[in-house]
Amino acid sequence: MVAGMKILLLSHPLPADPYLHALRRARPHDEIVVWSRDQPVADWADAEVVFGWRLPAGVAQALPRLRWVCSVAAGVEKLLVPELPAAVPVSRIVDPDQALGIAQYVTAMALRFARELPRYDEQQRERVWKRHPMAAARHRVCVLGQGATGQEISRMLAACGFEVQGWRRSQGRPLHEALREAQIVVCALPLTPETTGLIDREALAAMPRRSALINIARGAHVVEEDLVAALRSGHLAFAALDVQVNEPLPPDSPLWEAPNLVITPHIAAQSSVHTIVAQFAEGLDALEAGRPLPRLIDRQLGY
Incomplete structure (x- = not known):
């Protein structure tokens, strides 16, 4: 043997x-x-x-x-x-299939925000048939993290017409400078002591008013109470979290009642x-x- x-x-x-x-x-x-x-x-x-x-x-x-x-x-x-x-x-x-699946999730959420699809969800609930014409989405997107997943996200978003820029800590560009230019921010960073809590009140404030955040990395990248406050104030228009600090997300989490927030249970890709x-x-x-x-x-x- x-x-x-x-x-x-x-x-x-x-x-x-x-x-x-x-x-x-x-x-x-x-x-x-x-x-x-x-x-x-x-x-x-x-x-x-x-x-x-x-x-x-x-x-x-x-x-x-x-x-x-x-x-x-x-x-x-x-x-x-x-x-x-x-x-x-x-x-x-x-x-590679996981990176592809995550990129598809991010693209779906980016398009949901950019094409204003929640507006039509509300109209459907109210039985209102009304058009809101818009041009093709060409929003500026900053993808935080440029590993295999971040690169696949960037590739797919660019293929859909978004203007994509990648950001990584090693490049030396200040994070808040990159955030100020982005209408959509995607977090695809590894979780390290340096990136834990990186998306906090100051980082969210650096993003343009009525911008969006999508997190598919780890829940601890985002200070959740700061995100809830940014959504409630209207500074952020949309957010999508496939990951949360506590998983499963407790029923009493404030995230459940935050406006304009999509929560999914860590299913972007497996x-x-x-x-x-x-x-x-x-x-x-x-x-x-x-x-x-x-x-x-x-x-x-x-x-």
Whole structure:
């Protein structure tokens, strides 16, 4: 029998079974342990690889043989815990179909705002048949973040006639300067300590009056109480949040009653389990062969 690796699967809150079944098909010789809080540490302490969504407190320091951490998603912020040894490499998933799906969601929301479709929703409820002619939408859009997802969003919006500019922290241009020129702002940034709370009261105030915000990155990029205030005051005309700070969004969240806000439950796009496991298996092959690991992130930058 061929000896395999011991893998600790930490997919919670995502269900473990789809990953477990796909992994067993792709890597039948590996030992896979699904982590749970009630499980004895001895069952998983000798794992060499972590495949997961987040590292709960105390897990990383209990893995002395850990050689590699791979995210089950594009984001890695929930895996970059302080106790993870600096020498352990971390990879992420890059799914072109996920980037395409997110770009479609953003484009749908941008067009909903730019073509004033909520006006016609209201007219339909009131049984009013009235035209409001407008030219083709050529709004100025600023896409924050120019990774694979941000680039796909920019490409699709440009194809629909929007005037798109990308922004990334490394380019040195002040954020508020970029925001002042945008009628629509799209957040596609990785979540890092530097980008947490980046879209706050000051950033929203820098955006033009009656502009729009679309967030498909992470809920913590946006200070939600500041967003609600900007919508209630009329400074922002529209916002769409596919991600929120607390998911599931509690019934008593002020977001539910904020005017001109579209809330969706983190459904802009989902990577397929097949793609995720195939990329993870590719990394395991590289680890066993001593080749460079694919899709590594820069731990200093957080992405």
